[in-house]
Amino acid sequence: MQDKFGQDNVTPTDNSQDSGDEVKKDFQGLLGSVKKFLSELLDIRTNTDQDATKEAIIADIPFKGHTSWILICSIFIASIGLNANSTAVVIGAMLISPLMGPILGIGMSVGINDIDTLKRSLKNFGVMVVLSVLTAFLFFKFFPLQDESSELLARTAPDIRDVLIAFFGGLALVIARAKKGTIASVIFGVAIATALMPPLCTVGFGLAIGNWDYAGGAMYLFTINTIFIALATFLVIKLLKFPMVRYVNSKRRRLIARLASVVAIAVMIPAGITFWNALQESLFRKQANIFIDENVAPYQFSGQGRFLEDFTDLEYNNGNNSIIELVFMGNEAIPENIIATWRGKMTDNPRLKNTELEIIQGGQNEEIDQLKYVNELYETQKNQLNSKDEKIAFLEGELSRLNKSASGQIPFKDISLEAKTNYENLSRLGYSYLISTDFEKTDTIPVFEITWKKEARRNQTEKDAQKLQDWLKLRLNNDKIQIKEVIAD
Template identity: 35%
Template sequence: MENNSDTKKVKNSFSAWFEDLKEFMSGRFSLEEDKAQRDEVVATVEKGVVFRGVNLWVLIFATMIASLGLNVNSAAVIIGAMLISPIMGPIMGVGLSLGINDFDLLKKSLRNFTLMFIVAIITSTVYFFISPLGDARSELLARTVPTTYDVLIALFGGLAGIVAQSRRDRTSTVIPGVAIATALIPPLCTAGYGLATGQFRYFLGAFYLFFINSVFIALATYLMVRFLKYEKKAFLDPVKERNVRRTMLLITLVTFIPSVVIGFHMVRVSLFEATADKYVSQVFEFPHTRVIECEKSYAQGKNPSRIEVVLLGEPLAEEIIENARAQLIRFGLKDTELVVRQGAATDKLDLETLQKNYADLLDEKNRRIAELQALMSRYRVVDVGVDGISQELGVLMPSVGTIALTKGIRFDMKGRSRDTLLLCLVTPRDAETAIDAETLRQWLRVRTKIADVKLYIETPADEE
């Protein structure tokens, strides 16, 4: 009976502790604090959806600023364009309308989203068409190939954005931060660059990135709206309600399902590239051969995945390359094609000679640096630490009253430096006191490490 009683007490204690923990965590992560009313949030988002007047002009200006930033390869300018761009409004409007079953808001959001896209594309295309700088810089190229990280950034950025919009206090830095993180305006400008220069692969890649970001921001908004349990819009006509629900469900499926499939494909591509990098780094490790380039392409249609490496140095035998192909299975790259490009035997590079040449060059540089440092030390007149020397000399030779020291350089009549000397002027404590000049000179040579010491003894009478 006692054991059962103890067990019951333990269970009750654990249950109470668990309830306290649950209540603590619920309070910490609750979104009810400072939560705005549903109608207030809808009105705020709906206001940002419309592109008319100020919003439209700000979009044009932000597009021009972002295009300039991409053109001159300035990250700071691009970030500024993201901060002032009103491009998030229609995207969050789509997600909110799907979450609360508001078909009118959905139509308004899609119309303004289309208008925003067209205006931004035309503005950036016109800019890049007349811009004298036509080269694709790194900031621009980074917006042509979407990655898994872009999907995750858009998803979590959308979640942060709708949470910030659902608060009564909207003066926080969350919404500007989301605008920077999700980076919607630069891909549109990159798409305009692709149209202006006739490089349609840039246009398609940038548009793909913009579409993925937009869809996952809208998806994040939809999920958070459902999590916050906002009341859905009701219809008086059951037939109209059923038609609206079907239409919105169709739009949701057509928009989100392909994006999820695309996102899953991007994850697989990222995993393949990471595995391929690991394979190349571990398998192609040889003392006299280096991998100078590695290109990876994931399977598309009937074309298998492919890894192409370019080697520099001693050519590998065919048996070694076949052994490398056999190891693809061990890394989970079963159906991957391996292509190895290397020089012929006549193009063999002696890496040892190359290393020796680099070592000789490094030694020559070090020798030259040492010569220059020695030359600088000869010409530099530096402090010889008179304060420390005077204190030490006061203990060793109480007969010395004052001392003056300076380090100088001796030159010949052709302006060439010969050696360094130390000039020392000492004064006895009084006229009757004698100073051992030779002992002082020897001590100064050891103390200052300067062999040439010129010592002058001045009498107190002369000093006066």
């Protein structure tokens, strides 16, 4: 429509509609550009050499000749490194270990329905595992030094992080293998990250010293690494659409396809269960450590008590009857009301609700050898002590503290025999600590409970009680000692 001057009459509604269409087109163009950029950035199919990848994986499967000797050498190197607690030596053993070949073969053969390659991979993998464990067992059995180093112990308790490392390490490895012009540095990095050889050597160590928990934990870690590397290989092979192996006999092809599917499912199910269990244990340990940091660690002792955080033991039993074991040292006991409060807070936490809290108090428990803790404290911190002077100062400090703690201990057996000899009317003698507070400070008071014979005269027992108290204060060099008389039944 034109006005009287012959110009087009455009309504505001038309302008708004045109602007909206332009914005929509610009937005769609932006999305298309981003999609194209991400596709070019993350696409690995265009630069994949399927034939070369398949040949390289198959070539690494056989275990004979040079490969067998390389494996034996890597086992000895890893065992020596674990025994010497040397991270650098252990890494060297990981780099030369040929264990990764059959695992990739298992994942690839399942992905492309290659039953012959799967058989060869499983056979060579089994021989490698048995030989590795046997060699490590013999080394640790006859080697004179069998120290439980931190490198060894680190392979006995896998958690959710080991699952993730194995899976993403397997992804990185097979992607690097599939690229035209394989990235060798990635292969070396994955060999270090997934660490297949050290767990097997730790299995041999556990068997050599008769510790089934160590052997079982290390084999569990190795199983996690194996399953998730094979699973990652299987997924990448499927993603890259490697051609399936064809069989002349269609019936055999269908059978092989079904077997491959069953194997794939059989791998995924335990992998899923393993991931879930490791996740639950990691969450339990996280909540347990938070509970300890917020409630136990801040507890203030008035005397010589001390919380040994390094000796905290967390035992996870699939959410049922898990255990948190706390170790305390010194002559001051934790009051029962404090322990009850801690247990109440655990009950309020869903992940700690069914967990048992065990308290070990060195000063009050004759079964705890406090000198043992000096050595263990040193072992846990020796990597942080850089000189002999620091080590000596550390040990001297611990011994001095233990001597102070020991001076406050009551030699009850000797005291009771002496008291019986000196006081013929004494029928029974008891001893305990009384923890009292004036709401400004807390004090621990040794209290002796005495029971006199029924036939003893009251005026005589009163005199004897005062004399006994004075004697105990002098004998034990402690003015806080109190006497409490108990009426005989």
